[in-house]
Amino acid sequence: MNRWILPALLLAVAACSPQPDLADPIARGERDFNGLGCVKCHMIGDKGHNWGPDLTNLGFRKSSAWIDQWLKDPHAWNPKTVMPNFNLKDSTRADLVAYLSAQKSQAWKVKPWETEAAKALPAPERGKIIFNSVGCVSCHAKDGYGGYPNNNVAGGLVNSLSKVTEGYSKSELHEKIKGGAVPIPNDSKLPPPMLQMPKWGDQLSAKEIDDVVEYLFSLKPAGSAAPSKDDF
Ligand code: HEC
Ligand code: HEC
Incomplete structure (x- = not known):
């Protein structure tokens, strides 16, 4: 050559x-x-x-x-x-x-929920974009229905969010998301659960958390709708 x-x-x-x-x-x-x-x-x-x-x-x-x-x-x-x-x-x-x-959101130039179109949306719809973009969906699954595996927790899955409206007021839900949570191990002799609820107050503003709360409140728990005449 x-x-x-x-x-x-x-x-x-x-x-x-x-x-x-x-x-x-x-x-x-x-x-x-x-x-x-x-x-x-x-x-x-x-x-x-x-x-x-x-x-x-x-x-x-x-x-x-x-x-x-x-x-x-x-x-x-x-x-x-x-x-x-x-x-x-x-x-x-x-x-x-x-x-x-090393990816801690420094790569976002325009956050998907801060585009002009997203800013004009009602809060629950903007909250859904935040839920999917920041990765709530990666642990709680689509529309918060749970189903993603976690180790050493009762039931073996990350909590479902589809019924949070029953257990939380809007301000309690805001505080929960802001502060995060470490799940209690099912068996204290086994390694602790690897997926923990992050402390979102370190990542999201109060307004962003409020939008997510509005989104979660817009998810009706299955079977909770008031019966209508078509149900009989
Ligand atoms: C064919 C599409 C596809 C390709 C290619 C792919 N992934 Fe994935 N990845 C997925 C899907 C879908 C999920 C969601 C997991 C699920 O639904 O179980 C995922 C999940 C992940 C997660 C977890 C995300 C989270 O938020 O928890 C990481 C990390 C990841 N992928 C990294 C990678 C890396 C690194 C590569 C390249 C080596 C890669 N993926 C290639 C489809 C893909
Ligand atoms: C890395 C996985 C992970 C991500 C990402 C995540 N969570 Fe969680 N979340 C958890 C785990 C695990 C729990 C259960 C904590 C416990 O056992 O106390 C939880 C609990 C919760 C709860 C309380 C549910 C209940 O039944 O009391 C809410 C509300 C919640 N998450 C909302 C969110 C929102 C909103 C986001 C995105 C901004 C998010 N989570 C992102 C893992 C995650």
Whole structure:
């Protein structure tokens, strides 16, 4: 081979793509997140596709230990998940965990609930956008119906929110979301539950929490609607 071809090719590649700082695990993790196609299903900031959960503030809501265990084998945590197992090398997984744990919403340029269109919506609809974007949905599932696995909790699932209107006033619900909660282990001899209710007061404003409260209050618990004449 012509001895100039290889160096010329390398130069061309270097000129096209900015090289990440390969000494930095977060930079390597970002490169792999894009290179492995995670962006086909996940958004971070305004990049990617939101077929799966938005990961912009993943590092705020999920611990590194949980992210690591999820990436090792998504089906071991949730047998029903559609997230593929990438059979990642340990070193690649460690870099992805470093990158994802560093995502604490700094990537949001315009928050999806702060666009002009969203600002004009009624509070419950804006609250739904917040619920889905900041990742309440990743633990409490669509419309808060629960169903996501957690370890060492009674019933094995994260709490359903579909009946919070029965147990909470709006201000109590606001305080609960603001302050977070650590679930009580079902068995004190086993490792504590990995999914905890984050302290959202550190991430969301009082107004944003109020919008989420309005959304949760708009979810009617199944079977709670007053019977109408068509029911008989
Ligand atoms: C084919 C689409 C798809 C691809 C590709 C994909 N994921 Fe996922 N991912 C999902 C879905 C869907 C979920 C939601 C899990 C569920 O519903 O059980 C998810 C969940 C996650 C979660 C948990 C999110 C949360 O909020 O709890 C993380 C972290 C994650 N994926 C990281 C990755 C990484 C890293 C890659 C690339 C190596 C990747 N995903 C590739 C579909 C995908
Ligand atoms: C990392 C997972 C996770 C995320 C993300 C999360 N939660 Fe939770 N949440 C939990 C767990 C676990 C509990 C149960 C805590 C306990 O046992 O006291 C809980 C409890 C709650 C409760 C009390 C339910 C009850 O039955 O008393 C409310 C309300 C709630 N979450 C709302 C939210 C909202 C709103 C968001 C988003 C702004 C959110 N959660 C995001 C894990 C999560």
